Amino acid sequence: MIPDMNTATVALLFLLVVLVVAAVSTRTVAIIASLIAFVCFNFFFLPPVGTFAISKDEDLVALVVLLAVSLIGSHLSHQSRERARTALALGQARGEAEIARRNADAKEAQRRLGHDEDRAHDERVADDRDEHVR
Numbered sequence: 001m002i003p004d005m006n007t008a009t010v011a012l013l014f015l016l017v018v019l020v021v022a023a024v025s026t027r028t029v030a031i032i033a034s035l036i037a038f039v040c041f042n043f044f045f046l047p048p049v050g051t052f053a054i055s056k057d058e059d060l061v062a063l064v065v066l067l068a069v070s071l072i073g074s075h076l077s078h079q080s081r082e083r084a085r086t087a088l089a090l091g092q093a094r095g096e097a098e099i100a101r102r103n104a105d106a107k108e109a110q111r112r113l114g115h116d117e118d119r120a121h122d123e124r125v126a127d128d129r130d131e132h133v134r
Helices: 005-023 027-045 057-133
Strands: none
Touching: 005 027, 005 057, 027 057
């Protein structure tokens, strides 16, 4: 164990590293980091150092809590990224739907305008005919 560093501090440092990994990588990498932290904390910092044996119940609790919190943090980070992706995709779909709706409205307005112009033209032609007939 590193001098002047208690096991709680070491566990928190491992947890910090795992959470940073979870924030910037995939869920699989974060789970692997959690397991590596679990093994390293046990082997290098919990007495008896250099073995995977656990001599105190409180060390077992600390080890299990480190693993549980790091796995939960990894899951939450993954879930947050997935929700952000979903929200982004939904926003893009809504934007595309709005563009399509506006295009349809513009085409309908052009169609109506063209229909009105045709009717006005037909009325002018009819008026011209009526004037020639008189």
